[in-house]
Amino acid sequence: MRNRGPLWQKRLDDFGFRSTMPRKVIMDILRQTMEHLSAEDIYLKAVNMNPSIGLTTVYRTLDLFCQIGVVQRFDFGDGKARYELISNPNKKEHHHHLVCVKCRNIIDYSDFVHEEQELMDKTEQSLSQKHNFDIFHHIIHFYGICKDCKGAA
Amino acid sequence: MRNRGPLWQKRLDDFGFRSTMPRKVIMDILRQTMEHLSAEDIYLKAVNMNPSIGLTTVYRTLDLFCQIGVVQRFDFGDGKARYELISNPNKKEHHHHLVCVKCRNIIDYSDFVHEEQELMDKTEQSLSQKHNFDIFHHIIHFYGICKDCKGAA
């Protein structure tokens, strides 16, 4: 029985990976949040749903999801990665980030994403062809000093 | 004697930081390369120039440079950060990255940066005002699967 169920399971199957309980649980967690969760955040929620799930599996699953293009990983510079569904029905629209290099706080913004769309699509298509690269998604980060840290100087 | 010498020293001074030997050495190294160097890469070059420099100081200095807006830090997902001067006379023009989520290889590109400029400037200015945030620089990363990893599937 091939390619049944939700999109991410089809994707797993297409790549020859199995659809397991931990993978379902982790996908559910990602679908139910709008935040950037760390591996440990996800692990804690997962254990809550099924105590047998191990942290190692959470790491492996997130990595796998990144490789099949259903999850995106962020590194904001605080030493731990964050993960988010690339296409999330519950999530607010496509957004980007302001990152404070001092306190490491993140501000999400979704202004200009509309105006950005055309340029990014065009760039994505050209780069994709030029380098024979399958592009899953993109991120834009602005780095600087936030309001609070400016004050504290 | 205030605000003498190169720009980065002025910047240090403005923030109340001292201009020390390790900081000079590390700045020289960053100026002489066009690559994304890890802290250890920089440490090895630094030790070559002055054996008394410690790895700890390299980390501290790079962090400081990021906070005063003269260096930018990249996290490509391989567990170690890379650093690069924000404004580098020897460096190729402003560029962005294609990151392979499988083999972690990075492709630099500088196509479209001209077309991008206007939108990013406008976005930067608006965000900066809206959130009272001093923006030092931005990055754009495209994530996906590279030519080689597609073949290996």
Next chain:
DNA sequence: TTGATAATGAAAATCATTTTCAATAAGGTT
């Protein structure tokens, strides 16, 4: 020249992530 203190280096500590390996489970095949 001097004094206050920011900055440094070495060693130890931290902590997110990865590896190892034996046990388990998914899913195609009888």
Next chain:
DNA sequence: AACCTTATTGAAAATGATTTTCATTATCAA
């Protein structure tokens, strides 16, 4: 429905980049 191959899992140990500690040194304003 039982079976087999092998992908997947969990626990514990290992890894490795980065940070902390703390006594010493060096910067720079006075």
